[in-house]
Structure formats: structure tokens, C-alpha cells
Amino acid sequence: MVETQEKKWKILIADDNRDVNEVVKNTLCEYGFEVIQVFNGQEAVDAFLQYKPDLVFLDYRMPKLDGIGALTRIKEMDENAAVVFITGEGSEDVAVKAMKAGANDYITKPISLPDLVHMANTLIKEHEILVENVRLKARGDAYKDYLVTITQTMGEAVVTIDGKGSIQFMNSMARNFWGDLDEMKNKPVDVIIPDPSVDIFADIKKAFSDGIDNFENEYAFRKADGSIFSGLLSASALKSEKYAGGIVLVIRDLTDIEMMRRQMINAEKLASLGKVVEGVAHEIRNSLTSLGGFSRRLSKSVSPDCTEQVYVEYIIEDVKRLEAMIMDIEEYVNYTKIHRPDFSSTNIEDVIDEALIKTFGSGRFSGVAYEVNVPENLDTIEADQSYLVEAFWHLLVNACESMHGKGSVEINVSLHPHYVIIDVVDTGKGIPGDEIKDIFNPFYTSKVSGAGLGLSKVYMIIEEHGGYITVQSAVGKGTRIRVLLPRKRVIKAVPPQNTTAPKGRWTKD
Numbered sequence: 001m002v003e004t005q006e007k008k009w010k011i012l013i014a015d016d017n018r019d020v021n022e023v024v025k026n027t028l029c030e031y032g033f034e035v036i037q038v039f040n041g042q043e044a045v046d047a048f049l050q051y052k053p054d055l056v057f058l059d060y061r062m063p064k065l066d067g068i069g070a071l072t073r074i075k076e077m078d079e080n081a082a083v084v085f086i087t088g089e090g091s092e093d094v095a096v097k098a099m100k101a102g103a104n105d106y107i108t109k110p111i112s113l114p115d116l117v118h119m120a121n122t123l124i125k126e127h128e129i130l131v132e133n134v135r136l137k138a139r140g141d142a143y144k145d146y147l148v149t150i151t152q153t154m155g156e157a158v159v160t161i162d163g164k165g166s167i168q169f170m171n172s173m174a175r176n177f178w179g180d181l182d183e184m185k186n187k188p189v190d191v192i193i194p195d196p197s198v199d200i201f202a203d204i205k206k207a208f209s210d211g212i213d214n215f216e217n218e219y220a221f222r223k224a225d226g227s228i229f230s231g232l233l234s235a236s237a238l239k240s241e242k243y244a245g246g247i248v249l250v251i252r253d254l255t256d257i258e259m260m261r262r263q264m265i266n267a268e269k270l271a272s273l274g275k276v277v278e279g280v281a282h283e284i285r286n287s288l289t290s291l292g293g294f295s296r297r298l299s300k301s302v303s304p305d306c307t308e309q310v311y312v313e314y315i316i317e318d319v320k321r322l323e324a325m326i327m328d329i330e331e332y333v334n335y336t337k338i339h340r341p342d343f344s345s346t347n348i349e350d351v352i353d354e355a356l357i358k359t360f361g362s363g364r365f366s367g368v369a370y371e372v373n374v375p376e377n378l379d380t381i382e383a384d385q386s387y388l389v390e391a392f393w394h395l396l397v398n399a400c401e402s403m404h405g406k407g408s409v410e411i412n413v414s415l416h417p418h419y420v421i422i423d424v425v426d427t428g429k430g431i432p433g434d435e436i437k438d439i440f441n442p443f444y445t446s447k448v449s450g451a452g453l454g455l456s457k458v459y460m461i462i463e464e465h466g467g468y469i470t471v472q473s474a475v476g477k478g479t480r481i482r483v484l485l486p487r488k489r490v491i492k493a494v495p496p497q498n499t500t501a502p503k504g505r506w507t508k509d
Helices: 019-028 039-053 065-077 092-100 113-153 174-179 200-209 257-299 308-340 348-360 385-402 431-440 454-464
Strands: 008-015 032-038 055-059 085-089 105-110 156-161 167-170 214-222 228-237 247-253 342-348 368-373 382-384 408-416 419-426 466-474 479-487 506-508
Touching: 008 019, 019 032, 019 113, 019 368, 032 039, 032 092, 039 055, 039 065, 055 065, 055 113, 055 200, 065 085, 065 092, 085 113, 105 113, 113 247, 113 408, 156 174, 167 174, 174 247, 200 214, 200 228, 247 408, 257 308, 342 348, 348 368, 348 385, 348 408, 348 419, 382 479, 385 408, 385 419, 385 479, 408 466, 454 466
Parallel strands: 008 032, 008 055, 055 085, 085 105, 368 408
Antiparallel strands: 156 167, 156 247, 214 228, 228 247, 342 382, 368 506, 408 419, 419 479, 466 479
């Protein structure tokens, strides 16, 4: 039974050989495609403009306008158009010319109908990914405009304190954050900070003594309902004699800005990913197919003992490595499009155990020792256990690989009033300071193999759980990656400051 498409994808076939044209049309129609037939290059250009097909098959030799001319005109109308070139057997030079002109792939006559259908399905799916990423890029641009609007219209909380750091006045926005002035008046201003080790009044006084008239710094603030938000605090001394020694504080809630910043970064990452996938799928894949096929033929034609055989084997191995990288990239694109967390009550110890089994169970990292530090009576959190296991598996694999399979890894779990903190500490080679900011970007890697997508997945998973990741590393001394997960599920979390993991009981495997 022939599978049909859920959606009628439109394919334009341009070939002046009516028998070939008809066979291709009938085959594609069997598989649920809507087919538009034309018989010369000019008709192909006109039909593309009229019907906007999802895929075009262009023959090389056609009257009025040949295939290269039609391809050029179509690409001028839509640079993202998906086009397959049809050439005669032995016309590789024509295929190369077509690929340079923008063709996505080529197929030779006599046409293999199964290959034709497979190619149509593959290229249409790739084209969908491209269109989706163009849409995401447009959304990213919209986020930028929205961010500007948010910045211009957001309100700030205003608080005044006396020379001893006690609250004297709050405007309506501040009262929305921290309650009525009657309840807050004469309380030390540091009650609005959740971390007892942070002393904003001392920070302000030190800045003033250093000659800084307008002090600014970001802090984590706690609202009256117990929720935490990141805010930018600006402090200036009151000049009036009546309020001598007083200080006015302006606190801007950065939650929306931080959210938009992250959304914008993610949109730009996906748009960037789409460009890379397009380039890889449309340029490298065809070259890899040719290189792999010809090198394997060459391997059979030369003596196993000659020097040339060694060279051919090197080529074949490199082709395999690049083919694996392309598969990683395509898997990541699909992952970003279809994965959706399923939140349920989750035990962090179970997550760590599964990640350890997945990392060390095969014996690949038998030279790495690991220790786990977990506090007793650890509460469950709302999370997707399978995705968290994948995230910590990637972190552990990266840690082991940074030590070349020899060293030690510590996994320390600790509690903050609003977060579970998981530290993954290795004794590896460390990360240069100027590279830390890039390690979660798609395709960034310092390894000789792989596409550099594991840590990008980690970042995505932790962010979707409302959490955060921080990195501390020193070259030659190792790396600590800290993951902060909300103890209670929230729409958006804000990283606390000075989160130092307390020492607890150790368990050693």
C-alpha cells in the first residue's frame, strides 16, 4: 500500500522528454505529491512564479531556456528554493556547474524512481527546517523590538533609607514588591535581600567613600510573597539638608529583560543553526556522497599493500567522521523542534544514578573515579526525569573527556532556600576564560570529533526547567559546572548570589 502525504506537497517537474516527464509525474502522484508538469525552461520559471512549489526537478537540456538558466532565474526569485538537477549519466561536470549555481542536489538518467521519491521526501523536510528557522529569525528580530519597548516603559521601585540604612519611604511599585510602608518603615534595607551574606547598605557606603556618587549593581531581591527576582539597584545620596545622610534607591526589575534576552538568544541560535544545517545539507552532503563512493571504488582497485591504499583509507575514515557529524546536526535540529518536557515529581538522586550508569556502565571511562555528595532527606522537584538524565549525562561525558579518561569527578548536591544545586567538578584540562561564554553555543567544540551539540542541549534542558548554569574553570586545574534547579516549579527563576555548596555526607562507589 502506497503511503500518502498528510499535506499535498507541490513538486514542479521540468523535462522536455514527455515520456520521462510522465513517468516521474505518475510516480510522485502515487506517493501523494501534487505535480506540476512543464516542458521547457521558460515554462519552469513561469510555473515557479505562479505555483510556488515546494521542490523543483529541472532537466539540463530544454528548449527556450536550459536548466542552468532556469535554475538561475528561480534562485533570483527565491534564494531558498529547493531545486534538484536532472543530468545524463556521465555528466558530472554539468552537475557540478548546477550545484555551484545553487542546486540542492542532482540525479542522473536513467532515473531510479525509489531514489527520486526518497530525495523528494528528504529535500522537502530539509526545506521545512530552513523555512522554520527563517521564521524563528524573524521572531528574534521581533523580540529585539519588544525588548526596546519593555525597557522604555517598565516602572521602578523607589525606596529611601536614612543614614543607618533603615527604610523611610517606598513608592507604589516598591509597596507592590514588599508590602505596606507601615510594615516596612525603620526596618533595615537588607531585609529585601534573600542572601544574608550580602550587605547592600555596606556596598553603597563603600562606593560613596570611594567617590562614586551614583552606585549601581545587580542583586537578587525577595518579594513579600517569597519569590526571588533579579534587579538593578541605583543609589544616590539625598542632597537636601532636611534629609542629610539619606539615600534614595531605585530598583528596576530585570525579570522581563532577562527573559527576553534568553528568548532572543535562543531564537538567534536556532536561526544560526538553520543556516549551518542548510549549508551542511546542501553543500557538504553531496560532496561526501561523491568522496565516499569514489574512494571506496578506488580502495578496491589498488593493491592492499601499496602506499596509495593507506591514503584511501584515511579519506574513507574522514568521510565517515563528517557523515556522523551531519547526522548529529540533523538529530539536534529535530530535537529542538519536537522535544517537550513532561514535568512530574522527580528525585535528583535517581537522576544522578541514571546519568552515572549511562556514563560509566559501558566501561568507556574506567580510568575515571567518581564521588557523589548528597544531603539526607532531599525533597523531590517538579522536572522531566529523562531530560535531566540526558543533561547530566552530557555534563559527565564532557568532564571525563576533558581528562582523557583518567582523573576524578565529584558530584555535589546541596540546598539553597529556593534551589537544588548540583555541582559537577572535574580534574580535567580546564577551559580558557575567553571560551567559557561560548561552551553552550551550538557547534562550539574543542574536540577533534563531534558537532559540539551536547552542552547546547544541556543549556536548553536546564533553562526549560527554570534553572541556571554557571561555570568556573582554570586551565590545568579543572572545571566546576553548577546547575541550579528550582525546588518548586516556577515560570521563571532568577539565579541567587553567593551560592556556596555546603559540605555534607560523602558516598563513594
